[in-house]
Amino acid sequence: MKKIEAGAIQYVLVVSIIIMIVLFAFISLVFLQNRIRLKSEVYKETVHASYVGFDYLSQKQLPYNTPTEVQFSELDGEKTSITKKHWGVFDLAIVRSTLKNETFQKIALLGNQKEDRKALYLQNNNQPLVVVGNTKITGDVILPQKGITTGNISGVAYYGNELVYGNIKTNSGQLPTIHNLDYIIQITQEYPLDEVQMFDLKEGIKLRNSFEEKTLGFETEAPLDLRNMSLEGNIVLMSRSQIRVFRSAVLEDVILIAPKVILESGVKGSCQIFAEEKIWIKEGVELNYPSGLTLIDSSILKGKNKEINIQIDKRAQIKGVVLYYNKNKESDYTTQVAVKEGAKVTGEVYCNKNFELGGSVDGFVYTSNFIANQAGGIYMNHLYNGQINAKAISEHYKGMFVETDKVTIAKWLE
Template identity: 45%
Template sequence: MFLFKKVKAGALQYVLVVSVIIAILILTFITLMHLHQKVKLKGVLYKKSIENVQYTFDLLETQKINNDNTTKNQLDNTTTTFKNWGIYKIAHVTTTKNNEFFEKVGLLGGFKQKKKALYLQENNKPLAVVGNTKIIGDANIPKLGIKRGNIAGTSYNSNTLLYGKSTLSSTKLPEIENISVLKEYFSSALLNSKVSFFELEEGKHFKNSFKKETLVYNSNYPIYLRNISLTGNILIKSNSNITIHSSAILEDVIVIAPKIIIQNRVKGIFQAFAKDTIEVKSNTTLNYPSALVVVNENKIDNNNSPEISIDDNCQIKGSILLYSTSESMNFNPQVHIKEKTTITGEIYCNQNLELMGTVYGSVYTNHFLTKQFGSTYINHLYHAEINSTKLPIQFCGLPLEHQKYTVAKWLY
């Protein structure tokens, strides 16, 4: 009897091939399991990084943010860098978790849950409402209250003077927390910060991330923005004036000059800072979060007056600010809002405001003033509407006292 039987070489090769295939399959399975665990861990760490960044932004809503540019740690390996950007602040949050990196950039503005329709400073004068005027929402008004007015035979058309609760106002408007920062936009110190300069070219598209240095174009001469696209972390400054044509596309940029003219049918999202005058022509649309800002520290009289003038049929979504240190009384409006123009946001004017259009949001002013039929009427609202109930709850803008910051727009 044969104890051993000769095996053919082909069978051995077959066994060897099968063994190799099985080994490869096992090795592949082990590799896939390792890769799966690695991807799973990577996903967990990346998710944790995202959570840290979002938690940091949520935390900002409960904290007071200083005006200075600061960097501070919120969580382990999470850093927040702040930068002033017009009336807003930019928060750049970065986090690292086991080599997993995540970052987010947000534009922060002042936020208050319950928004007033009106804050009229106490000047020992009542508010007179005339014509189709409506004030819808809570209001701070002078102790002499609201009364029915009459201009050239036109009286108040409604039975209710205020569609909301009234509270007495103070002899001062709520303070703007970053007003000192806003004044710096007209000083040369602004250009001494960490910036890079570039040259404007008509027909070009310039885009700059808020994760990079600010791009600046500075000129002593008038600037005419036409057939150009500017997006992001860009600042345009003139020591003369800036004119913006409807062919210019501006998004998230800041323009600075003593005088700024926004021509007919301009569409964009930007902040305009002027020392003296901002003129907005008809049919202009500025989307949220835009801002029109005049900060003037000269004495105001009837011959020398800063102003923001917005023509008819305009749509402005954002903040309008006229701030002057002058305490002298004058009889000219410093902010004019014409008929059929709608402001969705807020108007802050510590001088005289002539409101002929509609505000879906809040108005803060020292006096109302309107010029009709050759006469000047102090603290009169004529065919105007202020309605805080139509302002989106998410709106944020000027950082007034007792307000927190929250995200107005994600920039990255």
């Protein structure tokens, strides 16, 4: 019998081992690829279910602060939890989808997108709207039954070619309803502190709080000056007297509540402000979308010496909501909301008393009256050099829940 040399046997064994290693590596690679593919498919399903959850939210009236569980696919174990909350004049939604060991979550601020977007809704007070100077209204409008006409203030006439650059309809009723007005009034007067975890606010602080966590809050009886700090997310600051924000403070998506709130020149960021007496936005302030200025006035209007409730100075830019509401039926000849010459609101203004527009609104205006303080006189339902342009705002703008409470995504938060 021919003998096989030991070296040859060793060679065969080495080759065999190498082949086994290669085969094992190949099988492991195939297994790993299949596992990654399956994991990726599962993850894609959770992502898809989350976005379907936001579509579902826009079509259903879900309760606040109560998770709603829905299954959007036929896959075993797929589950999507939807929680809707209030966040100022907007709503907030947390949508979390799970499938097997995968979880995907998105948090968004919700607003209202009206299909029939009017540049102006002016309440019927048996007076026509009088346009003067460089006033220009672009978009469809709803006006009092007496319509619109031109006027003259101290020798200044109307310079436009058309009274309205859009279609005109008339109304005989009140301003449209704000669907979450009761909640807005509640948090302006007394924020529910049982929903808040208090924290220590000090100069130099840098704090970000997720909207998945409990709201962080700070409350004081004294005037509160915000400077040299950065605050972002699920945070509420409250003062029983006044809040003043300086340009060295960086605010993002936070809520400020005080009788008086002042934003000093040069402030930039985004926030929602709630006051009962005064909101003063000084020159050059820039508030990014979706911000909000809300003043709920419970006082009886006292006459021409009453100061302006919401004042937006020249070169200030507000992207979002400006809301003034007074439940008292009395009216006077004072200004409740003033957008000064050179100031701009990109979004919507809702004022159920007197609105003085010397600057511009790219978006929509709802008001009971316009007022113009010019040449030492007070002119009711006069619009002097004001610009309203519903066509200049993005079709994706989401704002207050006026006329309808249908929700859709205003901003992705997390």
